[in-house]
Amino acid sequence: MFRPKALALALALTCSAVISTSHAATVQPSVVIVHGAFADGSDWGKVVPLLQAEGIKVTVVQNPLTSLADDVAATQRVLNNQTNDVVLVGHSWGGTVISQAGTDKKVRSLVYVAAFAPDAGQASKDLGKDYPAPSGVKDITADKNGFLYMTPEGMATGFAQDLSPEQTAVMAATQGPIRASAFDDKTSAAAWKGKPSWYVVAKEDRMIQPDLQRAFAKKIGAQTTELAASHVPQQSRPADVAKVIIQAVQQSK
Secondary structure (H helix, E strand, C coil): CCCHHHHHHHHHHHHHHHHHHHHHHHCCCEEEEECCCCCCHHHHCCCHHHHHCCCCCEEEECCCCCCHHHHHHHHHHHHHCCCCCEEEEEECHHHHHHHHHCCCCCEEEEEEECCCCCCCCCEHHHCCCCCCCCHHHHHEEECCCCEEEECHHHHHHHHCCCCCHHHHHHHHHHCCCEEHHHHHCECCCCHHHCCCEEEEEECCCCCCCHHHHHHHHHHCCCEEEEECCCCCHHHHCHHHHHHHHHHHHHHCC
């Protein structure tokens, strides 16, 4: 028979364990965002505060954009620092990165935003070969170091045509150039095969054909949202993009 003090202690420990278990089961995932080529983490500066306002922990990976392996490694370092499960978000080239890095056991679900969604063994450069070349790619230029840039004109008319000239001028100045050979790098995994996915199609995209985006979304079985936006809906339609990410967080608890 329990003594009164022992009984009280046992009840307290039981209640504490129940509360702790319940809390662990309802802790919402954090969000890790992987930016694309011709950008850096600031490309997500309008979405991050909207997620934080919902109490969501957010980290934006700063990709070196030197190779698929290097960007996956940068993403993996961020994932290693997360204490909760993760909703992993990728924009454009970042979709290739999350398709590989998303196999991490912490990643519960994936969100693709106007992004590549390769299968295992595919290179990004080959994904649009059955579609007309999007008009914005003509404004990509290479430097003598083997890196690719968007020209200021291309940033304004092909990459982010629905933003102001002032905004696109800043984006051109702060862009992250990508090593051209990165687009030849092949993935060795396709995380979307085993995890729930969401896809935001940018209907006015001039960098990745909207029909190609729709094909990606269908292939990966994603919950799909279409937005009348350029290649950067996170800049021109941040509230709508945040809404999709929040939905992924809520459904990934």
